[in-house]
Structures are given as C-alpha cells and as structure tokens.
Amino acid sequence: MDEEQARRWLATAVDEARAGLAEGGIPIGAALYGADGTLLGRGRNRRVQDGDPSAHGETAAFRAAGRQRSYRGTTMVTTLSPCWYCSGLVRQFGISRVVVGEAETFHGGHDWLAEHGVEVVVLDDPGCVALMREFIAARPELWHEDIGEE
Numbered sequence: 001m002d003e004e005q006a007r008r009w010l011a012t013a014v015d016e017a018r019a020g021l022a023e024g025g026i027p028i029g030a031a032l033y034g035a036d037g038t039l040l041g042r043g044r045n046r047r048v049q050d051g052d053p054s055a056h057g058e059t060a061a062f063r064a065a066g067r068q069r070s071y072r073g074t075t076m077v078t079t080l081s082p083c084w085y086c087s088g089l090v091r092q093f094g095i096s097r098v099v100v101g102e103a104e105t106f107h108g109g110h111d112w113l114a115e116h117g118v119e120v121v122v123l124d125d126p127g128c129v130a131l132m133r134e135f136i137a138a139r140p141e142l143w144h145e146d147i148g149e150e
C-alpha cells in the first residue's frame, strides 16, 4: 500500500495510544479502516482503565467497528506488532492487511500473518518506538503483566 497513506492511518492509532497513556494505561492504539479508506473503528489498550486484560488496542478498534459483513480489504493499523491474540483475530475474521507502527520493542505475530497471506506493512516509526521505550522504562511491571511475562 501507499506508505504515506499508511502513515496517515497510523496517526489515528498513535492518538489512541497517547490517550491511553494519559489515562494511566498501556500506550497501544489501533484503528480499523475499510476497503474504501473509511475509518470503521478505533481504540486503545484498556487493561488498566477497564481492568480487562482482553481489551487490547486491536480488539477495542475491532469492537468499535461493530458488525461488518466482510473484512475483505480492511486494514488493521496498530502502533505495535500485534500479539498472538490479536494476530488470531486478524486471521479469524479475514482482515486483509495490517499496518504496524513498530516491531522493535515487541515482536508479535506479524511474520506469521505475512506467511498466511495477510499484507503486512511495518513502518518502523521512531515516535512509536520512543512511546513504548519510555513506557516500558517507567512501568516495567505493567508491561510484563500485559505481555504475560514474569
């Protein structure tokens, strides 16, 4: 896909991540875009805010989009490489494309998605990397809780 477009869409996910950080949450945001470029839903990790470990950025954006007849041609944009749970969501519903802000601070399932026919665009966005690095340094226990590591 067009990289400029991917970066414009990433800005929506970054806004969500920053809003999550301001709420005391984990700064991971996401947005689901339709095949025609319409913003279908956006959301952020809400583990802290809702006390819900299953409320990831991608699932929040997916749920905000409501029922869709088909996910063909849709794009999940996320600030961070998607975890296995969210990678599973992408495959379960047949989301066609994933735009990843960065995969440096966490390497999730994006290679696996690419191997299974999902178009994956990793933007290596320095702003996304800095956001996660600062968060992990400030709140290591919260980060490890989120990724399920001791």
Ligand SMILES: [Zn+2]
Residues within 6 Å of the ligand: 056, 057, 058, 082, 083, 084, 085, 086, 087
């Ligand atoms: Zn996830």
